Amino acid sequence: MRYLLALWICKVTTWLLRAMHRGATALPGKLALSVCPDILARLASQFTVYVVTGTNGKTTTGLLMSSILEQQGVRYISNKSGSNLERGIVACFAEGVKVSGRSKGATHAVIECDEAAFAKVAGKLNPAVVVVTNFFKDQLDRYGQVTATLNLVKTGAAKAVNATLVLNADDPLCASIGRDLPNNAIYYGMDNSNGNIVDSSHSENEAGYCLYCHSKMDYAYNTYGHLGSYACNQCGYSRPTPQVEMTEYSLTMESATFSYRVDQENYNCSINMSGLFNIYNAMGAIGMGLAIGAAPDHINHALSKSQPGFGRMETVHFGNKAIRTILVKNSMGLNQVINYLISVNQSMTLCFAVNDHISDGEDISWLWDVNLECLSSIKDNLSAIYTCGIRGADMAVRLKYAGLDTDVVYDNSLDGEGSIPIVVQRALEQMEEGGTLVVLPSYSAMLAVRSFLQEKIDMKEFWN
Amino acid sequence: MCAMTLNICHLYPDLMNTYGDKGNVIALERRCQWRDISCQVTNLSRQDILEPDKYDIIFLGAGQDTESIYEDMMQVKAEGLRTAANEGNVILGISSGYQMLGEYYPDVKGNSLAGLSILDMRTEAGTDRIPGNVVCDCIPLQGAEPTDSYIVGFESHSGKTFLGNGVSPLAKVIQGQGNNGQDGTEGVCYGNIFGSYLHGSLLPKNYRLTDLLILRALQRKYGNDAAQAAIAVLPDSTAEEIARLSCINRILHKESR
Structure with missing residues (x-):
């Protein structure tokens, strides 16, 4: 009986949260577990x-x-x-x-x-x-x-x-x-x-x-x-x-x-x-x-x-410009994305979006474990590198010490998180026709990038 | 002026690099290079002998579990490190690398282990790890502009470090735990020996501290005049300053809310 009660609580709270457009968060499962462990x-x-x-x-x-x-x-x-x-x-x-x-x-x-x-x-x-x-x-x-x-x-x-x-x-x-x-x-x-x-x-x-x-x-x-x-x-x-x-x-x-x-x-x-x-x-x-x-x-x-998942090399197109979002959560993840970027040998614009919420990991020291220095070997392929997010300025320092120039867009009048859509938009606008923008976000930054892209897609549909 | 060279020794980069501490070595290296000071980094791991006169700066990063290096540290490296400390080489230890410089410190299970006893300080086992951002006022950097001496980083340690009378703290805590969460101190500073709990990495954003370490190493090797002249060549540090200030502002603003 406790089992069914817990199940119903879980279903009802999920339904309520969705009706409130909150998406099903942690709450339904949490409540169910407290009723029926x-x-x-x-x-x-x-x-x-x-x-x-x-x-x-x-x-x-x-x-x-x-x-x-x-x-x-x-x-x-x-x-x-x-x-x-x-x-x-x-x-x-x-x-x-x-x-x-x-x-x-x-x-x-x-x-x-x-x-x-x-x-x-x-x-x-x-x-x-x-x-x-x-x-x-x-x-x-x-x-x-x-x-x-x-x-x-x-x-x-x-x-x-x-x-x-x-x-x-x-x-x-x-x-x-x-x-x-x-x-x-x-x-x-x-x-x-x-x-x-x-x-x-x-x-x-x-x-x-x-x-x-x-x-x-x-x-x-x-x-x-x-x-x-x-x-x-x-x-x-x-x-x-x-x-x-x-x-x-x-x-x-x-x-x-x-x-x-x-x-x-x-x-x-x-x-x-x-x-x-x-x-x-x-x-x-x-x-x-x-x-x-x-x-x-x-x-x-x-x-x-099969197609790539949520923010994992997902690609969207705006006209003939492509945006590829690749979630990076830790040093080895980013190292291997760099390995990929070097091995495909194609011109691109990069945008790092780094936040430090709990879901991203609050300590961003791991950026220093990544061999960003290796990106110098494809410098000629990189049209521009942007940084944004709460720790965008930290990322810019990391890139500087790796010997890479950054087109740093960081305005202290903005909340750091708010810089993400602005910078991605700017990177997209300034990119050459036919170019590829590779966005490398931490977890919560990925959600911000996705919602920005979603909005852009909707806008397009609306105008069409 | 003769060409200057600084030699950096990075101890156990493969085993004591839990929190991107390599960034500290990168920062020292770049800020030397930007001043045309040539810079050699030597990595030493287990079984490698530490010859103190070969290095101007010795760096020891953090490892959550120091068990894998403890024996080697005490038997193979301790003598070289103690000599380096006595001779005024610049030494920087971060987190567990900092704790090991003292009389004793706790291992991962909380048992007390004898440290290198280079500095008059002790680290007691704490009950919980309180990871978080830290802003503090770095005492050797204090000068004209009050906030120029602020340093910022991320701490994650359960051990509580207490400094003896013979040594001074590196900084006064403004936000965060610091050495022990009680006396408002963070890190240690004794002659040319520095220790800190801050990751981030510590040195890249807190570039004035990086320059201080370089200055101390140059002074020892080339004398004060030559050292001051070399360090006066200030590389463009705009990106570092933006990162440092934005971090400080955010932490102080957020935590005080």
Whole structure:
């Protein structure tokens, strides 16, 4: 009875908030949990649940996983708007069931889960598959350190007793989950023995020490950061052999094409998003597809149809000018976007939008961990660089010390946040015809950029 | 005038760089280069011997968990660091890199560990970490214009540092916790040894402090006249000043509301 009461409260508050145009916030799930603490387990028990967690790539991997299910003709629900804490996950399931508490028809759920929340909800979700993307430094004011985050995910995975784990073999932190737990595991990775993968951002290996014995590990190769083929000579911990392994790839501004190997067979795949990091995301989704028995050809077909998510390389056009928004949340995320920008070798205008709300991470020190210096190598391709947002001035200093000129638009009479639409508008106006504006926002800045773009699109429609 | 060179040693950049502290080294490097002072940065990690006479500035960043470097610090680096401290090399420690300069400090579990005992200060384990922005008035920078000496950054530590009588604070807290949340002090300053809890990174925005560290290193190496002449070449610092002031204004305005 408490369960149904909690469910109704969740549904009614969601409905009320939407009627007030507030969007469903954290409140409905929060209220439901206070009435019935085990509501999540009861809701989730009706669904086959696939979870994705890890530092970077959760949303995109989740989206690609969903497209595989769609292709398989499976009806599923998902929390794709990015509310990935327990209360958001509760709200997602509540929406997927009728007032009676029975599913509206979906049989599966694709759930993106925050790493800390995963420790709490993994047992309740009883997932069939858990995909873990990677572990990088992220929002340290919240978690403490990378190994602490890894341990939270391990705590959760230990409760997901029925789950097949899909793990990034190239990440020694991520792969250790499979070593420490008895679950079935599918590993994915990239073969770089021919040295084709070059990290133009020269991102640093920050987890090059063995998790088990603290010795320095040997790397046969890196893809980026601490990802690669590692082995500890001291205790023997080494990269597990991936069942799914990328062998070749190429990138354009908008897409990525790659080949991968499963059981000695080679397959070709393309996705409508670029960047080596997105190929990792696709490999994670492919791992999930294989875990549920989907055929590689079907998986590839599904992936080729999928589109980038909310602010993750989303592209909109104004006349013949393109704006591409790429969310950047942490140093490795931005390093890999820089790697992508360098590798596509095309002229562009850049706009960094940096805020410091809780959702962005209040400490913006991570900007100094990013190898922005590398952008100098494509200076000739950069028409202009703009900075905006609450910490736009900090970003301008970072760029200056990286040896890059900034067309800094920062007016102290404005609230820093208010500078975002003004600067994006200005960048767009001053850009040459046919140009591409790449906007690199932190999380809350991304929301501001999107709402600005939305308004612009509406205006256009209105005038047409 | 002869060409000047400063050598910077960055200790454990691979293990003690939790909060983008590399920015401090970048700031020192650039502001030297902009003055035509050539600047060499050497990274030292575990097992590398620290030869104090090779470096003018030694930087030690923060690591949440100092366990991985503790043994190496005490056995391989301690002697070199103590010599450097006695000889007046410029040393800057941030957060746990700052705590380690004292008599003792807490590890990640709250157990007290012996520090390098270079400075008369102690750090007690605190119960909770209160991350947040800090504005403080940097004592060695105090001069004519009152707010020129304000420095700004982000702190995230649970340890509470108490300074002994032999050393002075780096700054007086205006907003934030600082050393211990009680006595209104932030960081430490003793001769050419500096410590602070501030990330951000500390030096890029607080460029006057960067210039002070460079000045001290030059004075020691080239004498006061040559050092003053070199530091008087002021690189354009408009972007830094805008970032520093906008941050200070926002923090003081927001927190006092």
